[in-house]
Amino acid sequence: MVHALRGVSLTVHKGERFGIVGESGSGKSTLLRLLCALDKPTAGSIRFDGQEITGLPERRLRFLRHSLQIVFQDPMSSLNPRMRVRDLVAEPLVALGESVGGRVAELLDAVGLPAAAADRYPHQFSGGQRQRIAIARALAPRPKVLVADEPVSALDVSVRGQILNLMADLVDELGLTLVFVSHDLSVVRHVCETVAVMNDGEIVETGAIDDIWIEPSHPYTRALLQAVPTLEGLL
Numbered sequence: 001m002v003h004a005l006r007g008v009s010l011t012v013h014k015g016e017r018f019g020i021v022g023e024s025g026s027g028k029s030t031l032l033r034l035l036c037a038l039d040k041p042t043a044g045s046i047r048f049d050g051q052e053i054t055g056l057p058e059r060r061l062r063f064l065r066h067s068l069q070i071v072f073q074d075p076m077s078s079l080n081p082r083m084r085v086r087d088l089v090a091e092p093l094v095a096l097g098e099s100v101g102g103r104v105a106e107l108l109d110a111v112g113l114p115a116a117a118a119d120r121y122p123h124q125f126s127g128g129q130r131q132r133i134a135i136a137r138a139l140a141p142r143p144k145v146l147v148a149d150e151p152v153s154a155l156d157v158s159v160r161g162q163i164l165n166l167m168a169d170l171v172d173e174l175g176l177t178l179v180f181v182s183h184d185l186s187v188v189r190h191v192c193e194t195v196a197v198m199n200d201g202e203i204v205e206t207g208a209i210d211d212i213w214i215e216p217s218h219p220y221t222r223a224l225l226q227a228v229p230t231l232e233g234l235l
């Protein structure tokens with residue numbers, strides 16, 4: 001049996017930009033899936049806005065589906081290739097039974113895509129543009145919390161900074177709470193103020209990212225830091 005997570009406890013405050021960092025297999029995606037109620041923990045409790053979400057049936061999770069939206073690593077697999085951008089972006093609204101109105105045009109503009117993008121299909125865009133589409137889609141129902149699982153890891157290094165800046169700007173403008181997962185501490189540092197460091201299913205260190213960057217207290221964090229000389233100059 002694999003224990004993907006053990007004894008994990010964390011609190012994300014309203015308006016906080018909270019990063020989760022750790023190497024591949026450390027349990028980051030599992031933790032996110034639990035936070036988003038896409039999976040059930042074998043034990044423990046998860047609360048959103050004070051309300052217990054663990055074990056709620058899907059029909060009682062509507063408020064969460066509305067308030068919390070996710071951007072995944074690879075937009076090529078998270079976006080249905082047979083749907084036009086217009087429908088992809090509108091889909092979360094339609095699923096929640098809300099009117100679409102002029103929202104697609106508004107969202108495309110917000111993520112820096114031309115209005116004409118609405119009529120095209122995902123394969124007609126670059127990786128960075130596809131992640132912009134995924135971000136527009138996530139923002140459609142006006143969520144309070146944006147969750148991102150390695151959102152720039154599948155992108156060319158040259159466009160990572162642009163997408164990170166876009167996310168940071170949108171989180172700022174819209175007053176969102178951000179939960180952001182990456183295996184790269186320098187990427188997390190670019191968009192988050194707080195970080196939890198995960199190793200082998202456990203959180204080994206939590207705190208202000210600037211403090212941890214300068215003075216990591218756990219040996220695993222020190223090892224992670226030594227492994228990330230890469231992106232600093234490019235971001």
Ligand SMILES: Nc1ncnc2c1ncn2[C@@H]1O[C@H](COP(=O)(O)OP(=O)(O)O)[C@@H](O)[C@H]1O
Pocket residue numbers: 002003004022023024025026027028029030031
């Ligand atoms: N559905 C699953 N069944 C069995 N093991 C899994 C499953 N999902 C993840 N794992 C295991 O749980 C651990 C954590 O995985 P994951 O949360 O995907 O890590 P990360 O996102 O940090 O790379 C890994 O050892 C992985 O192999």
Ligand SMILES: [Mg+2]
Pocket residue numbers: 028029030149
């Ligand atoms: Mg993962």
